[in-house]
Amino acid sequence: MHGYVDNKADLVKRLRRAEGQVRGIQRMVEDDVYCIDILTQVSAATKALETVALQLLDDHLSHCVAEATREGGPVADEKIREASAAIARLVRS
Numbered sequence: 001m002h003g004y005v006d007n008k009a010d011l012v013k014r015l016r017r018a019e020g021q022v023r024g025i026q027r028m029v030e031d032d033v034y035c036i037d038i039l040t041q042v043s044a045a046t047k048a049l050e051t052v053a054l055q056l057l058d059d060h061l062s063h064c065v066a067e068a069t070r071e072g073g074p075v076a077d078e079k080i081r082e083a084s085a086a087i088a089r090l091v092r093s
Contacts, residue, residue, distance in 0.1 A: 003063025004056055014052050021045040053090055060086070 004011060022045050028038045061083060068079035 003059035007055060007059060011052055011055060014048060014055075018045055018048040018052070021048060050090075057083070057086060057090065 021041060025038060025041045025045060028041060065076075065079045065083050068076040
């Protein structure tokens with residue numbers, strides 16, 4: 001079972017909202033809306049996805065990584081490497 005299972009409904013709701021924002025941005029471009037207004041919406045959609053990413057990361061750390069570290073060994077090392085790589089990707093984006 002994945003760590004986000006308890007927050008799945010909230011994550012899906014946030015993702016649907018972000019999907020709607022992206023569709024709205026597409027319409028704005030199609031309708032030749034002013035650049036700054038489009039950029040404002042891109043920023044909002046980006047923040048919505050960042051919120052989802054941070055929630056997933058938090059769930060992963062508190063569930064998957066915590067469980068693996070209790071067991072120890074190579075599985076724990078791998079989970080920590082995974083989490084570090086995920087954090088690095090988020091920071092770079």
